Amino acid sequence: MAGICCSVVGDSEPASARVDSVTRTSLKPSLKRRLDLLPSIKIVAKSAVAPPKRQKREKTSPGSTVTNSNSAESRYFSSDDAPKIGTTSVCGRRRDMEDAVSLHPSLLLHKKSENLHFYGVFDGHGCSHVAEKCRERLHEIVKQEAMTNGDDWKETMVKSFKKMDSEVSRRDSNGANRSSSCRCELQSPQCDAVGSTAVVSVITPEKIVVSNCGDSRAVLCRNGVAIPLSSDHKPDRPDELNRIQEAGGRVIYWDGARVLGVLAMSRAIGDNYLKPYVIPDPEVTVTDRTDDDECLILASDGLWDVVTNETACGVARMCLKGAAAAAEGGGDCDTAHNACSDAALLLTKLALARQSSDNVSVVVVDLRKRSNY
Ligand SMILES: [Zn+2]
Numbered sequence: 001m002a003g004i005c006c007s008v009v010g011d012s013e014p015a016s017a018r019v020d021s022v023t024r025t026s027l028k029p030s031l032k033r034r035l036d037l038l039p040s041i042k043i044v045a046k047s048a049v050a051p052p053k054r055q056k057r058e059k060t061s062p063g064s065t066v067t068n069s070n071s072a073e074s075r076y077f078s079s080d081d082a083p084k085i086g087t088t089s090v091c092g093r094r095r096d097m098e099d100a101v102s103l104h105p106s107l108l109l110h111k112k113s114e115n116l117h118f119y120g121v122f123d124g125h126g127c128s129h130v131a132e133k134c135r136e137r138l139h140e141i142v143k144q145e146a147m148t149n150g151d152d153w154k155e156t157m158v159k160s161f162k163k164m165d166s167e168v169s170r171r172d173s174n175g176a177n178r179s180s181s182c183r184c185e186l187q188s189p190q191c192d193a194v195g196s197t198a199v200v201s202v203i204t205p206e207k208i209v210v211s212n213c214g215d216s217r218a219v220l221c222r223n224g225v226a227i228p229l230s231s232d233h234k235p236d237r238p239d240e241l242n243r244i245q246e247a248g249g250r251v252i253y254w255d256g257a258r259v260l261g262v263l264a265m266s267r268a269i270g271d272n273y274l275k276p277y278v279i280p281d282p283e284v285t286v287t288d289r290t291d292d293d294e295c296l297i298l299a300s301d302g303l304w305d306v307v308t309n310e311t312a313c314g315v316a317r318m319c320l321k322g323a324a325a326a327a328e329g330g331g332d333c334d335t336a337h338n339a340c341s342d343a344a345l346l347l348t349k350l351a352l353a354r355q356s357s358d359n360v361s362v363v364v365v366d367l368r369k370r371s372n373y
Contacts, residue, residue, distance in 0.1 A: 082106050082117050083203060086340030088348040089361040092302060096183065098124035099300050099359040100135035100196075108143050110204065117203040118142060121216050121361050123300040125263070126194035127184035130168045130270040134198055138164050142202065153202070154284045157211035161198065161269065165280035168196075168270045195263075195270030198282070199230055199298050203365065206289055208296060211282040213267045215301045219309045220367075223292035226313035229285050232304075233267040235259050240266040249277030293367040294320060295343070302358035303351045312347055316364055319343035340364040 082105035091097040102120040110116045118139045124131030142160045149156040184194050197214025210218040212230035220227040233240055236257035244251055244259060244266060252261030259266060259277050271278045295316050303312065323339030344362040351360045 081115055084340050084366040085119065085363065086338075086342065086344040087361070087363045088341075088344040090348055090352070090359065092352055092360050093355075093357050094359050096128065097359055098128040098131055098196075099302070099361040100124065100128070100131040101361050101363060102135045102139055102200075103363065104139045107139055107202075108146055110146065114204050116146065117365075118200065119203070119296075119298055119363050119365060120198060120200040121298045121300055121363055122269075123197040123214065123216050123302075123359065123361070124194070125196065125268075126270075127182055129182050129184060130194050131196040133168050134164060134196055134269055137167060138198065138200065141167075142200070146202075153207070153209045153211075153286050157200070157202075157209065157282050157284045161211065161213055161280050161282045164198070165269050168194075169272050192273040193271070195268040195274075195278070197265065197300070198269050200282075201229075201296060201298060201365070203289075203296075203367070208287040208289055208293075208367070209284065210287070211284045213269060213280055213282045215265045215304075217299060217301070217304050217309075219297045219299075219312060220287065221294040221297065221313040221317055222290065223294070224313070224317060226309035227287075228309055229287060229296075231283060232301075233265050233283075235264070235266045237266065244277045247276045249274075289367065289369070291369055293369070295340070295367055296365040297343075297347070298363040298365075299347070300359060300361045302356045302360035303347060303362055305358065306351050306354035306356045307347065311350075315346055315350065316343040319346060319364075320366065320368070340366050 085103060085105065087101050087103060089097075089099055089101045100122045102118070102122070104118040106115050107118040108116045120134065120138060122131035122134040122138075138160065141163050142156065145156040145160045145163075149159070197212075197216040199210070199212045199214070199216035199218050201211075201218055202209040208220065208229065210229040212218065213233065215232040215234060216230075217232060218229040220229050231237070234257060235241060235244060235251040241251055241257075250260060251257050254261045256264055258264050259274055263271060263274055263278060265278070267279050267281065269280050297312050297316055299312070307315075319339045319342045323342070341364075343364040347362045347364075348360045
């Protein structure tokens with residue numbers, strides 16, 4: 001993300017220079033036709049998104065996870081009662097990929113009957129290793145805390161984020177906390193200047209729990225209306241500005257509002273050097289699911305900087321509705337998965353077409369209770 005002012009890459013970087021991942025690049029003909037109606041999207045997307053590697057989706061056992069070790073590409077297939085999902089995560093115009101996505105359908109059988117699903121988007125800054133650590137560990141920590149705290153989701157998420165922050169802040173002389181792709185040794189003062197946003201959703205049969213730290217965002221699409229389930233932690237948000245100033249910090253305008261003139265968000269996992277002004281405490285929302293719920297969109301600011309909540313909701317809705325119409329005409333049971341993947345891919349292409357200069361990561365979760373599939 002463009003969180004740290006010294007790490008911005010010039011616009012001259014070709015979009016095709018680094019594409020780290022695409023979930024699914026083969027679009028249905030109907031969606032392709034719609035994309036073709038938008039020439040600018042077509043042109044940018046062609047250069048910015050890798051060509052299809054496989055036309056057929058991999059088959060796995062229920063609840064299992066498939067990852068492609070050659071890139072950040074991930075394809076996940078959930079058990080039958082888990083929501084259908086789609087995700088896309090691309091480097092875009094940035095030099096480095098610092099976003100990470102975590103998808104864990106059927107993470108935990110809660111209260112012996114409730115199947116809980118976990119989805120997260122992490123947007124790193126300074127280096128990718130904090131976002132990567134969140135991808136590797138946060139769901140496990142949340143699982144552990146959920147077993148301890150029961151239905152107290154605020155307690156569960158606040159404790160989980162604090163633990164996650166402790167884990168990434170723990171340094172050792174061997175740099176064991178870093179990943180193999182680390183570039184933070186090039187920076188000073190090393191790992192202290194590395195962090196990540198985290199927007200995480202736990203879906204239960206009755207609730208949508210969203211926990212957020214930073215400027216990634218979760219938006220619920222309910223009966224065509226975009227409802228934000230998180231609030232961005234920007235340093236100039238009045239309550240955040242007060243909190244920072246009361247802690248003795250300053251917000252300086254340097255290419256936008258930044259904590260101490262450096263970080264363009266007021267909460268994050270990591271960023272030890274900016275504590276206590278930048279904190280890892282999440283804001284948690286718990287929303288009752290309704291029959292009007294259509295989908296949940298989690299995304300990094302690479303999307304939200306250039307696409308409004310309403311537009312994102314409209315695009316995702318169009319994909320889901322298109323798939324529903326196709327299903328009525330005899331589509332197969334993969335249609336809903338495909339619709340979510342189409343939605344994630346189309347939103348990513350839209351962000352790139354609108355000149356998003358950041359990594360773009362999108363997760364779309366189908367929340368319709370009465371599916372046509
Ligand atoms: Zn690193």
